[in-house]
Amino acid sequence: MAASSLLFPWPVRVGPYAFTALAEPPARFARPRWLSETDYNHQIIRVRAGLSPEKTLLNFWLRVVRAMHYSAGLDDGCPEESFTHAYAAGLIAFIRANPEVWVWFNRQVEAQLSPGAKYARYAAGKPDVQRIAPPRRLLVGKSVYQLETMPLELSARLKCWGDCNLSTRVMRLSAELYGTQLAVIFWHELVHAMHREDGLDDGHSRARFARCQAERTIEFMVNNPQAWRWFLCLTAQAENDSRVHQRLRRAA
Structure with a gap:
């Protein structure tokens, strides 16, 4: 039987878990036909060995997203809003808890899908x-969304x-948001658009x-390099990162 190999040397912290991420042959899987699986009992994320770099990356991120949902207590039948905010809050918590893994993930997307995008430098x-x-403007799937500021009076x-108006494709964020909260709410509204697609x-x-969340996240990174670097600035530093212009464009 082929030996296992680490995808990277750091633990993957999601909720109460600290997973080891391994590339393993199908014979080591509980479900050998699957391309990835999560062993919560032994805290292992398995990705099938021999996949292309792109499929390895997607299947790893799929397992991270599923662990976010599991840690949030979500299951079949939960409302869309719950899956939306579990991913928004879960992603920011993941970034804070896994700085090395986050840089690795961005480096892999950059290397495989967006050469020269400098995602790893921004993530670090x-x-x-x-x-x-x-x-x-944001490209989500085949739809273009406009990003605007929501005035404080309207937000109140x-x-x-x-x-996020899914009909007019206008996303609005309160003018008072900044730093971590701006990142969470931006991602929350963006995930609604991903689900709509x-x-x-x-x-x-x-x-x-x-x-959906795993695939659309990587797709968003590839199709929106400027927006993704802006998001990385929000999440990489202290709550009021001086590198990020935080005020959004006001609605006409």
Whole structure:
């Protein structure tokens, strides 16, 4: 039987777990036909050995997303909003808990899918990277969304930090947001758009939500390099990162 090999030397911390990420042959899987699986009892993430770098990356991230959902107590039948915020809050918590793994993940996306994008440098919070203005438009699947500021008065009246109109494809974030909270709410609204692209809503399975989030995240990274670097600036540093222009464009 072929030997196992580490994907990287650091633990993968999600919720209460500290997983070891391994590339292993199918014979070592509980379900040999699967390309990846999670062993919560032994805290192991398995990705099938011999996959292409792109499939290895996707299957690793799929397992991370599924662990976020599991740690949040989500299962089939939970509402779409729960899967949305579990991923938004879970992603920021993952970045904080796994700085080395986060840089590795961004480096792999850059190397395999976005050469020259400098994602790893931004993820690592290197001091010499340039300031990033917030994006005005976001490509999510085949749809283009406009990103705008929600005035404070409207945010207070609606009692929300932001919203995403899936019909007009306008995403609004409260003008008072910054740092970690801006990153969480931005990702929350973006995930709603990801779900819309795949036709997901209340009643769909945990497996479908996880696959959508994993695939659409990597796709978003590839298709929106400026927006992704801006997001990395938000998440890589202290809560008020001076490299990020935090004010968004006001609605006309």
